[in-house]
Amino acid sequence: MTIRATSDRLAPRSAPFFANHPAVPVVETGVTRAHGRRTLAVLRLATGFIFLWAFLDKTFGLGFSTPAARAWVAGGTPSQGFLLGDGVVGPLKGFFTAVASPASDILFQLAMLGVGAAVMLGIGLRVSAVVGSVLMVAMYLAEWPFGANAASTNPLVDYHIIYALVLVALAVLSAGDTWGAGVRWKQLPAVKRLPWLV
Template sequence: MSVHHGTPIAGKARSTTNRQSEPVMTKAPDKAVEVSAHPTVTSVAARRILAVLRFATGFIFLWAFLDKTFGLGFSTTSERAWFNGGSPTKGFLGSVDVGPFAGVAHTIAGTWWADWLFMLALLGVGVAVMAGIAMWPAAFAGSLLVLMMWAAEFPLDRVTGTGDPSGSTNPIVDYHIIYGLALLTLAATSAGITWGLSRYWNRLPYIRDHAWTH
C-alpha cells in the first residue's frame, strides 16, 4: 500500500519539477534581449534629446561622405568629387603642416586604400548612428577616425613648420574630441532605442548572442 502511494507521488514531483524548469530555459534568451535593449536613461525628455543628438552626430559623418562622394559644393567641389575621380583624403592630409604626424599624413594622402577606408568609415558610422544600430562598433570606429584626424591637425602646435600661426584655438579639446565623446555617450546610454532601430537590431540571432555588436 505504501509503495503504491509512493510511486505516483514521486512521479508527480518529478513532472512538476520539469514543468517549472522548462519555462526558464525557453524564456532566458528573450529576457537577455530585453535586458540588453533596456534604456539606461529613463527620462523621456533626456532620451529624446539623446535621439536628436544621435541624428545630428550621425548626419555629420553621413553628410561628409555624401559631399566628398558627389561634390555637393560645400567642402568639396564637383570636379574634386570622389565620384569624378577626386581623392577624399588628398586635400586634408596633403595640407597637414604641423605636428609629428605630418610626414605620415603626406605619405598616405590620396592613396586608394586610405580613400576607401576613410569613406567607408564615414558611411558606416553615419548610417549606423542615424539608424540607431551597432552603436558600440560605430562609436569605436567613429572615435578612432576623429582621433586620427585630431592627431593629423595636432592642435597642440601653435605654429606651422614655416613659423606661421597654426590657428589652433584649444591645445587639447576641439570638435574632433567632442564628436568622439558624443559617439561614446550615445552608445553607453542606448540612444539607438528612441526613434531608432536598436530593439529590432538587438533581436537578430547573431547580434543577440554577441553583445559587442549592440
C-alpha cells in the first residue's frame, strides 16, 4: 500500500493557506463601531485626567489630596511623602524607603505628567501603558494589600490594578485615534521607524 504525499484537493505549496477558501467575513464589534470608539475615547480622556490631576494637585497643592503647604512648588516632596509615610507597609517597605529621594520625586512627577498628557492627547499610548502600569503596580505593592492592616478591601484587584489594565486596553485598542491625535502621531516619520512609540 502506497501513501500519497500530496492530494489533488490541496492547494499548491506556493499558494496562500486560505487560497481555496472563501474570504472570512469581518465581524463588526462594539469596539469597531463609532459609538464604541467614542466610549473608548471618553475612557481615555478620563484616565489621562486622573494622572494629570494627580500631577497638578501634588505640584500646586490644590487642596484635594495635597494641601498648599505640601505642594511641590512650596518645597513638598510628592513621592517621599508617600514612601516615607505610614501608607507604605509590608515586606517591601525597606525597598520603598530606600528609593525615596528628590530623584524619586522628579521621576514620579514626570511619570504622572507624561502619562496624563500623552493619554489625554492619544499619543504614545504604548509607552504610557508601560510607564503607567509599572507605576501603578509599584504603588499597589507599596501599600501591600495582603496584610491584616491593609487599607484595601480587595487584596488582589484594587484601583491601581484597574488603572494599569485600562492603560493597556487603551494602547491595544488604539484609543487615541478617536478624539485624539493618535492617527497623526502614527504618521510621524520617527513613530513609523520606531513602532513602540505608537
